[in-house]
Amino acid sequence: MSKPIVATTSLAGCFGCHMSVLDIDEKILELIELVEFNKSPIDDIKKFTKKCDIGLIEGGCCNSENVHVLKEFREHCRILVAVGECAIMGGLPAMRNGIPIEECFNEAYLNGPTVVGNDAGIIPNDPELPMILDRVYPCHEIVKIDYFLPGCPPRADLIWEALVALVTGDEMKLPYEVVKFD
């Protein structure tokens, strides 16, 4: 039988959850035996080349590109897993929710204490740039998500346990100590 295929992506995330995947240490060798990776920053495959079994999503949706990628993942993956607080509830980026978008832009590009060299007062508006959304959306408000792995980042053991369970079809045993929101 061919190996289950896994795809991963980071939307509005910090790559911390991907780092946590790597944090399974030497078990990474087992993981390579167990699954095949498709679209993922881990192997740098940029486009889906086949249907996948499991998609791991890090980060929520803060712009139109995030929404596009997330929908693409939903289309190509049998099971989607929201990995980490940002994917689950927007996380740190969602701290801007509730603040009008104009205020956010003014702070980021015009008035913020770290703004230098923008004497022309330009707010980036190239049509090539993804549109920023009115707020940051948790992934499950955009597409159907099948499983949620909380944590910031989720403990490596949690990701490992969940992945193995999904791949083998065994029951997900998630011990108390590894399911944490921070």
Place this chain on the structure above:
Amino acid sequence: MSQFVRFTIDGTECMASRGQYLVDAARENGVFIPTLCNYPGVKPKGSCRICTVKVNGKLMTACTTPVAEGMNIENESADINELRKSIIELLFVEGNHFCPACEKSGNCELQALAYRFRMMVPRFPFQFPNRAVDASHPRIIKDHNRCILCKRCIRVITDESGRSIFAYRKRSASVEVVVDPKLGKQLTEDLAQKAMDVCPVGSILVKEKGFHVPIGERKYDKVPIGSDIENMQSTKI
């Protein structure tokens, strides 16, 4: 009339002093009933409903109901726990609870109950209300994003003449719990610390210190909330 009453919790025979509230009576029998707005030593309010149990088939709050002879109490059933879990989920979406950036994380009762009920994600949509962090008091930070309006601070933290140092401001959906502007000066260093400890969540934080206890050693890192009660030998009367 005997000083003691007999009752059952989930079918197990229990015994407690007459007139005790159900949460306390249960605790003495080694049974944990989750609470949030309740606090030892002050009059129960029965506002959060997390302690809901079924008494002889009827839903009641265990923090406000005195135990009586022959009561049959349902506590750890799938129904009841699902109900409690939904209350926790509502509290999470109603405010802004970003645990990774919260000083109370690991010691927070709301979070600990979410862990106990295995909440992976709230089933309700996040509201992302626009709430302020008030750092105007010299000793504490009052973060309205995390306040669950349990009134524990209002009921427990009082000055020498028994006046509440914390108070409600505004009404209805915009209600806030704030330091009473007239009594704010009475919030001594000790009282500020006590207020932080009394608050079940991270809405009252003492300034200029924090993140003392490393991850892994905090109150609910390794053991679920309530396990101290459950592991206790029941104090048979």
